Amino acid sequence: xxxxxxxxxxxxxxxxxxxxxxxxxxxxxxxxxxxxxxxxxxxxxxxxxxxxxxxxxxxxxxxxxxxxxxxxxxxxxxxxxxxxxxxxxxxxxxxxxxxxxxxxxxxxxxxxxxxxxxxxxxxxxxxxxxxx
Amino acid sequence: xxxxxxxxxxxxxxxxxxxxxxxxxxxxxxxxxxxxxxxxxxxxxxxxxxxxxxxxxxxxxxxxxxxxxxxxxxxxxxxxxxxxxxxxxxxxxxxxxxxxxxxxxxxxxxxxxxxxxxxxxxxxxxxxxxxx
Amino acid sequence: xxxxxxxxxxxxxxxxxxxxxxxxxxxxxxxxxxxxxxxxxxxxxxxxxxxxxxxxxxxxxxxxxxxxxxxxxxxxxxxxxxxxxxxxxxxxxxxxxxxxxxxxxxxxxxxxxxxxxxxxxxxxxxxxxxxx
Amino acid sequence: xxxxxxxxxxxxxxxxxxxxxxxxxxxxxxxxxxxxxxxxxxxxxxxxxxxxxxxxxxxxxxxxxxxxxxxxxxxxxxxxxxxxxxxxxxxxxxxxxxxxxxxxxxxxxxxxxxxxxxxxxxxxxxxxxxxx
Amino acid sequence: xxxxxxxxxxxxxxxxxxxxxxxxxxxxxxxxxxxxxxxxxxxxxxxxxxxxxxxxxxxxxxxxxxxxxxxxxxxxxxxxxxxxxxxxxxxxxxxxxxxxxxxxxxxxxxxxxxxxxxxxxxxxxxxxxxxx
Amino acid sequence: xxxxxxxxxxxxxxxxxxxxxxxxxxxxxxxxxxxxxxxxxxxxxxxxxxxxxxxxxxxxxxxxxxxxxxxxxxxxxxxxxxxxxxxxxxxxxxxxxxxxxxxxxxxxxxxxxxxxxxxxxxxxxxxxxxxx
Numbered sequence: 001x002x003x004x005x006x007x008x009x010x011x012x013x014x015x016x017x018x019x020x021x022x023x024x025x026x027x028x029x030x031x032x033x034x035x036x037x038x039x040x041x042x043x044x045x046x047x048x049x050x051x052x053x054x055x056x057x058x059x060x061x062x063x064x065x066x067x068x069x070x071x072x073x074x075x076x077x078x079x080x081x082x083x084x085x086x087x088x089x090x091x092x093x094x095x096x097x098x099x100x101x102x103x104x105x106x107x108x109x110x111x112x113x114x115x116x117x118x119x120x121x122x123x124x125x126x127x128x129x130x131x132x
Numbered sequence: 133x134x135x136x137x138x139x140x141x142x143x144x145x146x147x148x149x150x151x152x153x154x155x156x157x158x159x160x161x162x163x164x165x166x167x168x169x170x171x172x173x174x175x176x177x178x179x180x181x182x183x184x185x186x187x188x189x190x191x192x193x194x195x196x197x198x199x200x201x202x203x204x205x206x207x208x209x210x211x212x213x214x215x216x217x218x219x220x221x222x223x224x225x226x227x228x229x230x231x232x233x234x235x236x237x238x239x240x241x242x243x244x245x246x247x248x249x250x251x252x253x254x255x256x257x258x259x260x261x262x263x264x
Numbered sequence: 265x266x267x268x269x270x271x272x273x274x275x276x277x278x279x280x281x282x283x284x285x286x287x288x289x290x291x292x293x294x295x296x297x298x299x300x301x302x303x304x305x306x307x308x309x310x311x312x313x314x315x316x317x318x319x320x321x322x323x324x325x326x327x328x329x330x331x332x333x334x335x336x337x338x339x340x341x342x343x344x345x346x347x348x349x350x351x352x353x354x355x356x357x358x359x360x361x362x363x364x365x366x367x368x369x370x371x372x373x374x375x376x377x378x379x380x381x382x383x384x385x386x387x388x389x390x391x392x393x394x395x396x
Numbered sequence: 397x398x399x400x401x402x403x404x405x406x407x408x409x410x411x412x413x414x415x416x417x418x419x420x421x422x423x424x425x426x427x428x429x430x431x432x433x434x435x436x437x438x439x440x441x442x443x444x445x446x447x448x449x450x451x452x453x454x455x456x457x458x459x460x461x462x463x464x465x466x467x468x469x470x471x472x473x474x475x476x477x478x479x480x481x482x483x484x485x486x487x488x489x490x491x492x493x494x495x496x497x498x499x500x501x502x503x504x505x506x507x508x509x510x511x512x513x514x515x516x517x518x519x520x521x522x523x524x525x526x527x528x
Numbered sequence: 529x530x531x532x533x534x535x536x537x538x539x540x541x542x543x544x545x546x547x548x549x550x551x552x553x554x555x556x557x558x559x560x561x562x563x564x565x566x567x568x569x570x571x572x573x574x575x576x577x578x579x580x581x582x583x584x585x586x587x588x589x590x591x592x593x594x595x596x597x598x599x600x601x602x603x604x605x606x607x608x609x610x611x612x613x614x615x616x617x618x619x620x621x622x623x624x625x626x627x628x629x630x631x632x633x634x635x636x637x638x639x640x641x642x643x644x645x646x647x648x649x650x651x652x653x654x655x656x657x658x659x660x
Numbered sequence: 661x662x663x664x665x666x667x668x669x670x671x672x673x674x675x676x677x678x679x680x681x682x683x684x685x686x687x688x689x690x691x692x693x694x695x696x697x698x699x700x701x702x703x704x705x706x707x708x709x710x711x712x713x714x715x716x717x718x719x720x721x722x723x724x725x726x727x728x729x730x731x732x733x734x735x736x737x738x739x740x741x742x743x744x745x746x747x748x749x750x751x752x753x754x755x756x757x758x759x760x761x762x763x764x765x766x767x768x769x770x771x772x773x774x775x776x777x778x779x780x781x782x783x784x785x786x787x788x789x790x791x792x
Contacts (some may be wrong), residue, residue, distance in 0.1 A: 001526075002481050007519040009385045013277035013293035013334070016364040018178040022185065029277035029293010031251070033386050046414040047477035052520060053418065068287040070277070085134050101222035105416070121141040121273045122297050122782060124184060130133075141781045145673035145689035145730070150442040152501070154449060161673035163687010163783050200683040202673070213443035217398050228526075242791035253669045254650060254693050255403040256448060265790075266745050271783040282574040284633070286581065309677040311741035317682060317783060345575035349530050369680070386518060387535040388580060394529075409541035409557035410597070419596040425541035425557010429650050464551040466541070515535045518561050518637045546706040548765070550713065584764050609707035637688075651667040652712060 001112075004049040006056045010067030011051040014082045027072070032087065033119040034059065036095055038128075044107040051105045060092055066129045084118050088128035092116040096132055133244075136181040137169040138188045144198030146214045159204070162252050164219065165192065168227055169247040169261075176239040183237045190230045195224055216250050220260040224248040228264055265376075268313040269301040270320045274331030291336070293385050296351065298323065300359055301379040301393075307349045308371040315369045322362045326355055348382050351393035356380040360396055397508075400445040401433040402452045406463030410478045423468070426516050428483065430455065432491055433511040433525075440503040447501045460488055480514050484524035488512040492528055498525045529640075532577040533565040534584045538595030540609045555600070560615065561647040562587065564623055565657075572635040579633045586626045590619055612646050616656035620644040624660055661707055661772075664709040665697040666716045670727030672743045687732070690780050692747065694719065696755055697775040697789075704767040711765045718758045742776050748788040753774040756792055 013029040036059045039050045068075075071082045080086055092114050099108045116128035145161040168191045172181045198206075203214045214217055224246050231240045249263035277293040300323045304313045330338075335346045344350055356378050363372045381392035411423040432455045436445045462470075467478045476482055488510050495504045511525035564587045568577045585639040594602075600608045608614055620642050627636045643657035662746040674725045700709045726734075731742045738748055751772050759768045774788035 001524070002484070003523045004481060005521050007386065008150040009387070011288075011292050011294050011384070013291050019184050020178050020180070020185075024275075026332050027294075027334040028275050028332045029334075030275050031293075031385050041478075043481055046416050047479040047482045048311040048416070048479055049522065051416050053416075056520075068292045070291040070293075082415075083175075085136060085175055085181055086179045088134070110354050120275070121295050122271065123138050123273070124188075126181065127135045127137075130135070130370050139782065141783070143688050143690050145687050152442050152444070152447050152449075156671075156714040158728050158732040159673050159690075160671050161730075162671050162727045163689075163781050200686050200688045202687040202689075215443040215744070217400060217439055218443045219446055220398070236780075252671070253691050254667065255669070256452075257401050258445070259399045259401075260397070262517075265788070267787045268745060269785050269787075278678050284574050284579050284581075295584075300612070307743075307745055311743040311746045312680070313745055313786065315680050317759070320784075347571075348577040349532060349577055350575045351569055352530070356773075389533050390577065391531045391533075392529070403650065407552075409555050409649070420539075421595050422541050423541050423598040424596045425559075427557075428558040431659050448575050460545050464554050464556045466555040467559070495561050516539070519537070519557050520534065524563075548706050548708070548711050548713075566690075611703075611707040612701055613664060613709055614707045616662070652716075653665050654709070655661070655663045 001039060001041055002043060002049050003017075003037050003039045004052060004055065005035050006052060006059055007033065007035050008056070008059045008063050009033045010063040012067060012069055012071050015072035015082060017081050032084070034063065034091060035117040035119075036091070037115040038111055039113040039115070040111050044110065048107075050108050050111065054104045058103055059096055061093045061098070065094070084120050084126040084130065088116045088118045088126050091118070092128050092130055098129065099132060109118050133171060133174055134175060134181050135169050135171045135186065136184060136254035137167050138184060138191055139167050140188070140191045140195050141165045142195040144199060144201055145205050148215060150214050164200050164216070165251040166195065166223060166247040168223070169249075169252070170240070170243055171247070172243050176242065182240050182243065186236045190227055190235055193230070194226045195248065197226070202205040216252050216258040217260065220248045220250045221248070224260050224262055228262065231264060265306055266307060266313050267301050267304060268321055269305045270316060270318060270395070271297065271299050272320070272323045272327050273297045273371070274327040276331060276333055276335050280337035280347060281345050284393050296348070296353060297326065297383040299381040299383075300355070301381075302372070302375050303377040304375050307315050308374065309339065312371075314372050314375065318368045322359055322367055326358045348390040349392065350379045350384070352382045353392050355382070356392050356394055360394065363396060397435060397437055398439060398445050399433050399435045400448060402427065402448060402453065403431050404452070404455045404456055404459050405429045406459040408463060408465055408467050410467035412479060413477050415430065424514050428480070429515040430487060431513040431515075432487070433472070434507050435509040435511070440506065444503075446504050447506065450500045454491055454499055458463070458490045461490070465516050466522050480522040481524065484512045484522050485515045487514070487526050489527055492526065495528060529567060529569055530571060530577050531565050531567045532580060532649050534580060534587055535561065535563050536584070536587045536591050537561045538591040539597050540595060540597055542599035544611060545609050545637070560612070562591065562619060563645040564619070565643040566636070566639055567591075567641040567643070568639050572638065576635075578636050579641065582632045586623055586631055589626070590620065590622045593622070612648050612654040613621050613656065615655050616644045618647045620656050620658055624658065627660060661701055661762040662672060662771050663697050663699045663700060664705060664715065665694065665695050666712060666719055667695050668716070668719045668723050669693045670723040670767070672727060672729055672731050674731035676743060677741050688757065692744070693779040694723065694751060695779075696751070698768070698771055699773040699775070700771050707748070708767075710768050710771065715763045718755055718763055722754045725754070744780050744786040745788065748778045748786050750774045750789055752788050755791065759792060
């Protein structure tokens with residue numbers, strides 16, 4: 001199994017709902033350093049998993065949809081408790097949509113899976129992985 | 133599949149038994165930077181894999197049981213060759229015990245697995261993963 | 265010249281005032297991974313620059329004063345454009361105040377200087393250094 | 397499941413064939429920071445996955461076969477489009493050959509699998525994993 | 529004293545002239561992860577050292593002038609032994625030229641100094657710093 | 661001003677004397693990831709600060725003198741409280757001795773200074789710098 005990973009980041013404000021979150025129930029924020037991993041059993045004719053330039057562009061586009069915003073005010077996230085885990089899934093699902101729409105090139109339709117890791121600090125991170 | 137990881141560290145002395153270890157048969161030591169990863173197929177009602185504060189506390193407690201000690205003298209480790217691999221398993225098993233005892237919250241009983249990575253330097257690390 | 269550095273982090277929301285900030289004029293947020301460096305020409309009688317435990321506690325205390333907050337609403341920061349550079353200075357000045365108040369131990373009164381670096385992502389950071 | 401990873405690096409020149417590579421079709425180069433991960437279900441009698449010294453030596457030997465070269469001129473790579481993914485596979489296959497030849501010790505014949513990650517920058521990397 | 533740093537990278541081929549370089553006399557290559565640090569005694573009216581967006585753009589432009597090339601064939605580098613140290617200076621001097629030309633904004637004319645670090649692997653890097 | 665840095669590591673056991681050290685008064689240990697930085701105002705005829713291969717060899721030799729030992733039992737360190745700060749100085753002084761003895765090449769006699777940083781964990785490190 002092969003994989004390729006690209007890294008980008010976004011900076012957001014949000015608050016979390018639930019006593020379990022303690023002081024993080026207050027409005028605060030985070031830098032998420034985001035690693036998007038694309039998996040594929042065999043390489044394509046060019047010898048790659050995915051066009052890494054297009055993959056980086058797609059990740060940057062998703063970062064642009066979410067970053068520099070207060071997630072509490074985003075209609076696109078109404079009803080979502082925007083935990084690191086939940087945002088990892090949203091980023092992965094949006095990348096999957098873009099892959100299926102052909103935005104990563106025709107070869108990307110052969111991808112087997114996708115994993116997204118959000119690093120919220122030097123001591124904590126969350127991941128979500130899914131088939132494609 | 134979702135996961136959440138927290139990082140902590142411990143500083144120990146020990147020696148290793150067996151010719152394969154060369155100079156590490158002498159009493160020496162290590163800083164282990166420890167990453168504990170908790171895996172779960174679906175998020176709980178709060179949108180999380182595990183209460184990250186409790187997970188960090190549990191990891192810190194395990195670090196406190198082992199850290200700032202000469203592992204060669206610890207009754208709890210009698211007969212164990214304290215390789216990085218072996219300590220990774222001990223840390224993982226202790227975290228699993230704490231999860232089953234409810235120390236990570238009720239939701240943590242739904243965890244599917246656990247992985248522990250011990251980084252002993254910038255060029256070497258070991259991991260152990262197990263179901264929960 | 266000797267130095268000792270401790271690392272901690274805080275997660276804040278804020279917005280920046282000025283056209284130069286582009287989309288960062290909107291309410292967003294950041295994780296700041298904060299490195300506090302203490303400098304001293306000669307070691308004290310224990311062979312250290314500063315009690316690293318107390319230094320870490322002091323840094324954690326400053327993180328607690330600022331973290332998990334929307335800096336736009338903090339009376340303590342009224343009139344401050346909370347750029348990474350400006351927050352680096354605030355953290356350094358607060359650590360200097362704590363050092364002078366004896367919170368880092370008597371030896372810390374011999375410190376020559378202090379530097380604070382705030383890493384806002386894997387590709388950008390800011391520092392402020394000052395004498396003590 | 398246990399694993400042990402060792403890190404080394406190599407510095408190579410090459411060019412890539414195919415329009416998808418844009419400016420990387422020109423002769424350029426890369427530092428690959430290479431992580432080789434050895435997996436095994438149970439530890440051996442010494443309590444290890446593999447002799448980490450021998451594993452590091454084997455990885456260094458493979459780095460020496462490829463590093464400080466222009467891969468475009470290497471007979472050993474004739475016909476290979478030397479993408480990061482393809483080189484990850486070559487490194488993994490060569491380590492597997494060395495393990496089977498006994499170079500990592502007798503215990504290494506019990507290894508279950510091998511993964512190799514090549515980090516080409518702080519924002520991109522590729523991996524290949526295979527059974528052994 | 530304040531500073532701001534931005535990180536980018538470039539991938540180049542080259543060979544080095546001189547017996548001291550051993551196998552690096554052969555054509556090979558490197559990824560340089562480049563940190564550009566801008567220093568200034570006092571913040572400007574916006575509370576910054578330099579417009580970080582413009583600084584990142586200027587660094588990217590310099591990376592584009594050198595990256596994805598065989599430095600041995602570049603007329604702009606004729607006669608230069610392209611060691612990591614020498615390239616650090618070239619990058620710093622080009623950023624200084626851009627700052628003086630107003631490309632980083634008017635405020636950047638107040639910069640006191642500039643430092644550039646090129647990381648060629650996880651175990652080696654070189655820096656050059658200069659006044660502005 | 662130019663500088664070049666090489667990284668290596670050592671793993672030691674020790675205990676610290678003084679109430680300020682709390683649990684670190686017990687026998688424990690550490691991995692020190694060691695960065696040795698060589699500074700020089702102008703490059704030599706080869707375009708370098710120092711022969712990086714020789715610098716790495718010298719650092720490895722110093723690591724070999726101290727590593728895989730219990731520092732409490734070393735005659736060479738009798739009377740030294742082996743804090744991270746103190747070991748940073750010892751490593752720097754030994755590298756300076758080797759430089760003066762010609763071990764880093766003739767050009768290394770032109771070095772202006774030396775800095776050594778010991779990273780004892782992901783959240784704490786110490787440095788010592790001196791002229792040469």
